[in-house]
Structure formats: structure tokens, C-alpha cells
Amino acid sequence: MATSSSALLLFGATGDLSKRMLLPSLYALHEDGLIAANLRIVGTARSELSDDEFRAMAREALLEHLPEDRRHEENLASFIDHLVYQPLDASTIEGFDALAEKVGDISGGLSIFLSTAPFLFEPTIKGLKASGLAGENVRIGLEKPLGNDLASSRVINDAVASAFEEDRIFRIDHYLGKETVQNLLALRFANAMFEPLWNANGIDHVQITVSETVGLEGRHGFYDDTGALRDMVQNHMLQLLAITAMEPPADFDATAVRDEKVKVLRSLRPLEAAEMVRGQYGEGAVKGESVGSYEADLGESSDTETFVALKAHVDNWRWQGVPFYLRTGKRMAERRSEIVIQFKQVPHNIFAERGGELSANRLVIRLQPEEYVRLMVMAKKPSMDRDGVILREVPLDLSLTQAFAKARRRIAYERLLLDLIDGDPTLFVRRDEVEAQWKWIDAIRAMWTKQGMEPRSYGSGSWGPSAAIALTERDGRSWHE
Template identity: 80%
Template structure:
């Protein structure tokens, strides 16, 4: 097929699960809404052998499976599929990239690359792109995780990418940053005067960040056992949530200002002591009323890989001194949930105490999934004549993003991230110094595990993790927000 434009989007791993579930539906949504140039070509590549027609049929099947019924439009689907092309490529062989360059044709007016590949293929892929003339100034490259499994391997990958591309051309993807509720955290903090005077150690007692899953290995057996909960989720998604929650007000809403403030937080993270963290691994239990096997049964062999981790973290700077950040993540937990909970301090004096009024400190809950809402829990007086005493109770001030913006189209994170990649907007992508600061902190945790031979504590599938994880907050006189 002859090139109709010199602007293109190149998808590596175009036949994989991420492309079928997320990337192709996201690109279709952008096409349907007229948000990408009508002449933009979308070229998929992978090791499997297909021609353009076969790739389009694969894409059609994926869209029929994963697009909501109300998003399907036959005429727009047909025009979207016409955009798609395919080039078979073994990314481990740089000499094969000449055929890819020939397929793409003239890319002088812009090429965006979405690279989702095994870490071992980063270096030959970048070398192949460079040799084929696909690493010029007009190219932007998006890198899907995992970007290494420790600081050393992350640096090797970053050096390999930097050999072909400058930092302004590199877009490191953390899909959590594309979620509307995560972006609303910035709006909540920096567009509302009421929170900033309290958003520090004077007003906040502690912060909790929970990312809990009910699923087990789900076909990721080999990858997950080599990675574990700490590196799979905490190193990237959860530390980005910590940075956004704790960052100082940026100078402006732009990539440099926001990422400058995030990296300051990540560098201020205190090394974690052994008594401030818990490792766990799920055993047999029940999730959603159905019996499920334990991790070792799912894996089929012995392993001490953690499927649960809880950490008491500290940000050692002026704003957050003395405020613990409790982080927990696990598989086969009681509920699927991602949320940030900001627990404020109590009022200094209870004027209602003599008349029986009991107070609870205010709490801000920012729910990322499965629902999306911001909930402020405040104290209110129950109606009545109060002859038996004043009765106070918590009530919720809710902002449901789904309800408040009911007329706005809800978008999955990859829609925004792909559009930003195409347009060259780096604000929601992770800079190299952020990645390396995250790995520095996580590597130190793993060294403590190794030096102390920290055991992996069992927990029943369908619970909230091992008892030691619950005790992590309880011994501080606090409780997880369950």
C-alpha cells in the first residue's frame, strides 16, 4: 500500500494482548472522534507473519470483542481499518528493520513509535531503528514497562534508548498517569484553595495508598514470578501516586515543572527499615464466593516471590516530616480497589465532648478504580432537640466523576497517552531521573529483604493480606481504610 502521508504511528507488539485490549480500541476511539489526523497511518509490527488484510481482520475481531457496543459505528470502523498496515519483523535482528523502513516510506513529517517489548529486545530494537534511519529528529518513541528489573538494568535500557533518541523524544509510559482521577488529584490540590493550607504535616496525620486486586496470575506466570508485587506495581504506579500526592506546587502545568517536583519527592523517600514492611503470598481461599487455588498451586512449583507487599514510607522533607505514607498492594485480596486516602488530624479541642458528642477526623478518599470519585468525610450533627446529648456522625461529601461529568465521554488511559505521544506532549510521561529514583528506593528495599532473609508470610485468598500487614498500621494506632 503506498504511503498517503509521511506521518505515521508504529506499534510494536501489534498482535499482543495489550494491543488487542487497549491500544487498538483507544486508537479507534480517537479516530471516531476525529482527534487524529485523517492521513495518519497506523503500522503494526510483530514477529508473527501477517499481511495488511490479515492484520485488519485481527483488529476487527479485537474491536468487536473489546469495544463497548455503544461505541461501534460500522462506517467509522471501516475507515479506521483502512488506516491499518502491517510489517512482519523479528526485532532481535536489526538487519530486518530495512523492510520496516521501506514499508513506512517517508517519515520526515513525523513518526510516533509505541514500543511494547521484552527488556532483552530494547537494545536490538533501538539499534535496528537507528540503522534504518527511523531515529531522526522527527521521531517520538513511547516505552511501555517493564523498563528493567533493577536500577542497573533500567540504566542499560535508558542508555540504549538514549543512543538513538534525545530525552525530549522519549515517552516512558505509566498508564496510571492517564487515568482521569489521577489527573484530578492535581486539580483537587492546585485548583482549590481550601486544601493547600492543610496539605502538610500540620494538617495531615497519614496517607494510605492501596492498589488491591482479586485476580491471581492470569497467564503471567513466568513474568510475575520473576518480578513480584514490589517491582510489578509499587516501583512504578504506586510511587507515581506518592509523588503526585506529596509534590510541591509546580510553577506551571507543563512537563518540566511537574516532573521536576515529582522527582524531588522520589529522591526524598527515606530508606525503609525491615520492621516497616511486610511481604506476603496468597494461599487457597475464596474470592467472590468461589474457591481459588494458592499461588504455589497456580505457579506449579516452589517460590518465595511476594504477591503482597505493605510498606510504611516517609518523605523526608519540610512538608511531610513525621507523616507516614502506608502503601499496600496484593493479588487475590478481598476487593479490587485503587485509592488514595488522606487522613487529616483531629480538631485540637472537642467543644461537644461535655454533651456526648464524639468526633472523628476528616478523611479524603480519592478512588481511582473500579469507581471514580472524590469523597470528603466530614462531621455533622444529627437532627434533633439534643436533650439526650449532641449526636455527631460522619457524612460524605461526594464528587462522583461519573455523575458530575455524565455527558462527557469516559476515556481509558491509553487514549490520552497515545494522543499525547502523537502530539508530543510529555507531561503525563515519566522522565529518566524519576525512573532511576524509583529504582534506587526499591532496590534498597530488596537488599533489606536479602540481608534479613525476610520471610514471605502466607495469607488466605479473599482476605486483606497477612496479619502482619494489618499490624503495620495498627501498632501506630491507625487502621487501613477497608
């Protein structure tokens, strides 16, 4: 059984991810006593900072990003005392010995959080190995992007595997740390009512939507080289699909859960051209404010997609004939991440002769901005029924915010960092999962090239190109909006 590390090494410690997510998450874990009081947190990046300068930067970031009721001076001071810093140019092997000296004794275990540009993975791993920071009691967490296709992903994974065995590699997908995603597992496998219907006999189709209202937000170079398919679908959305569609694992442990997920990913049917839509946002209005097009935001012409809609199929017994509709995009009408399970209609409407109209049950699992599980069911409106039976669709809400009002709401990185420190890989992505995801994504991109499929323009503040609406409507279905 894994033991907790006595030291944590943060690469990219002065970057935006560290300031917004990692440092506040570690502070929350410290405040709640979930990490050891003597845990050493070593930050490293290119910036030439002293320990005191790094601590001052961290304090400023915490004051900016923590809720006001969490800014307790005593807790802040004790957390800041955990932090030290060592400048490093990871592109050269020089400097890693000084980093190892700063990290100090790792006999109690070391966890590394590596967030870096893809071209720096190989030299960074070489430096860690040469300096003794890749021993058997060291595990490493890898933040995306891990390549931009299957071939480049394999290069990165091979480089990491040259120093770390697979059971010491923790590939991060922060969606897996969200409480609602884990509640999906509880919903399916801890309740007798859902699993018997969770298949092609009971479900008509599944929708997964991850929509954003923002544009590039300073990610110009990265996003234009990446696009929506590789930025969102390859990782977050395929992981959500896998958890939704997986078979019940024998146990809730890393091997059993990830074995079932990879079976789903390997069962994804290659898409036809008619089952995919590319889009790029144009001018429009979001939340009442006029915004420019993608090319205006970028400052040059581009054929990068900011929207993708796909009709996927999982070719196995459980899901034969059930489409999984996926869509993600920027500058859309609403910020939303959700999974919608559309059940089939009842086989016979006994209320039809009395005018009662039925809607099929629908389960909505909302990940953000709010978190809830909502089951839409049919109910009779109170009346004397002389003019017929009036049926209404009403929600049964399982609000996580209300049901667990006294429990602290945690951001995904809190759980993922704690699991990295503790050595629990259940919520991290295994190499065979990553490669199955890339294989499917690469086939889509090859189809785009073969068909000359250019992005269709859609107005900012909309739900994407009209072709995405047609993707569902030609099947007699519609997007949940």
C-alpha cells in the same frame, strides 16, 4: 512546540495489550476526530500476517473489546483503513529496512510505541537507528518493564538514549493517564481550601492501596520473576505517592511537574525491616469461589511476593513525621485503587460534654473500579438534642461519573497515545524519576535479602497478612477498608 506525528508505529501489535487497550484507544481517538484523518498506523510483530489479515485481527479485537454502542460500522471501516502491518523479528537487524519502507515518509513526524521484552530493547533501538527510524522528528514511547533493577534499567535507558534525546523519550506509566490521577492535581492546586492543610500540620497520614482479586492470569513466568514490589510499587504506586506529596509546580508543563515529582522520590527515606511486609497468597475464597494458592497456580514452589505493605516517609519540611502507608496485592478481598488522605483531628471537641464524638476528616480519591473523590466530614444528626448531640460522619461526593455525565469516559491509553502523537511529555516519566524509584526499590530488596525476609502466607480473599494490619495498628491507625 511539538507538532503531531503523521505516522504511528506499534510494536507488539498482535499482542494482548494491543488488542485490549491500544487498538480500542486509537479507534476512540479516530471516532472523535482527535487524530488526523491521514494518520498512518503501522503494526509490527513476529507474526507473519498480511495487511488484510492484520486488519481482520484488529476488527475482531475491536468488536470484542469496544462497548456495543461504539461499534459503528462506518467508523470501524474508516479506522481499519488506517492500519497496515509489517512482520519483524526485532532480535536481528535484518527486517528493519523493510519496516522503514512500510512506514514510508516520516517527514511529517513519527511516533513509536515500543512494548517488548527487556532483552529486545537494545537490538530494536539499533535496528530503528540503522533504518532511519530514529531521526530528530521521531519520538518513542516505552512500555514497562524497563529493567528489573537500577542497573538493568540504566542499560535499557542508555540503549534508548544512544538514538533518542531525553525530550523524545516517553516512558509510559498508564496510571498517569487516569482521569482521577490528573484530578488529584486539580484538587490540590485549583482549590484554595486544600493546599493550606496539605502538609504535616493538617495531615495525620496517607494511605495508597492498589489491590486485585485476580491471581496470575497467564503471567506466570513474568510475574514470578518480578513480584508485587517491582510490578506495582516501583512504578504505579511511587508515581501516585509523588503526585500526592509534590510541591506546587510553577506551571502545568512537563518540566515543572516532573521536577517536583523527582524531588519527592529523592526524599524517600530508606526503610527499616520493621516498616515492610512481604506476603504470598494461599488458598481461600474470592467473590464466593474457592481458589488455590500462588504455588498451586504457578505449579511449583516459589518465594515470590504477591503482596507488599510499606511504611514510607518523605524527608522534607512539608511531610516530616507523616507516614505514607502503601499496600498492593493479588487475590485480595476487593479490587481497588485509591489514595486516602487522613487529616488530623480538630484540636478541641466542643461537643464532648454533650456526648458528641468526632472522627477526623478523610479524603478518599478512588481510581478504580469506580472513579470519585469523597470527603468525609462531620455533621449533626437532626434531633432535639435532649439526650445529647449526635454527630455522624457523612460523605461529600464529587462523583466524576455524575458531575461529567455528558463527557466521554476515556481509558488511560487514549490520553497517553494522543499525548505521544502530539508530543506532550507531561504525563510520562523522566529518566531521573525512574532511577530514583529503582534506587529506593533496590534498597528494599537488599533489606529482604539481608534479613532473610520470606513472604508470609495470607488467605485469598483477605486483606493480606496480619503483619500488614500490625504495620498501621502499632501506630494507632488502621487501613481504610
